Amino acid sequence: xxxxxxxxxxxxxxxxxxxxxxxxxxxxxxxxxxxxxxxxxxxxxxxxxxxxxxxxxxxxxxxxxxxxxxxxxxxxxxxxxxxxxxxxxxxxxxxxxxxxxxxxxxxxxxxxxxxxxxxxxxxxxxxx
Numbered sequence: 540x541x542x543x544x545x546x547x548x549x550x551x552x553x554x555x556x557x558x559x560x561x562x563x564x565x566x567x568x569x570x571x572x573x574x575x576x577x578x579x580x581x582x583x584x585x586x587x588x589x590x591x592x593x594x595x596x597x598x599x600x601x602x603x604x605x606x607x608x609x610x611x612x613x614x615x616x617x618x619x620x621x622x623x624x625x626x627x628x629x630x631x632x633x634x635x636x637x638x639x640x641x642x643x644x645x646x647x648x649x650x651x652x653x654x655x656x657x658x659x660x661x662x663x664x665x666x667x
Contacts, residue, residue, distance in 0.1 A: 561636070565622050568643060572618070575650060576611055579604050582657055591664050600657040607653040610646045617643050 583592070583604055591597040617639050623629045630636050 561621070564640070565618055568614075568618055571647065572611060572614055575647070575654065576608075579607055579611070579654060582654070582661060585661060586657075589664060591661070596660055600660050603653040603657055607650040610650045610653075614643050614646045614650075617646075 583601065586592040586597055586601060586604075592601050621629055621636065621639055630639060
């Protein structure tokens with residue numbers, strides 16, 4: 540009797556759902572940040588090209604957009620930290636990760652408020 544070679548068992552790949560969810564969530568936040576950064580950049584460009592940036596209200600709006608940009612830079616740093624791409628190791632405990640996401644949400648909401656105020660002024664400028 541000849542021996543047949545043993546069938547190789549195919550091992551199923553183990554997927555860590557926690558890491559997968561985290562990466563998906565990070566991708567969503569990165570896309571959201573990218574959209575806000577582009578919108579703020581367009582607003583500053585429009586304010587500059589129209590001359591509105593050099594008015595009293597325009598200067599105030601420009602400062603608001605600068606503050607919003609600072610919030611976005613902080614948010615990018617937090618995202619890099621969560622993705623293990625930053626200088627500080629990513630938090631491991633679920634409570635720590637949730638706290639970082641809560642800070643991200645707070646930064647993004649304050650950025651949205653600042654951007655909304657500027658958008659309202661730019662809409663008024665359009666009407667004129």
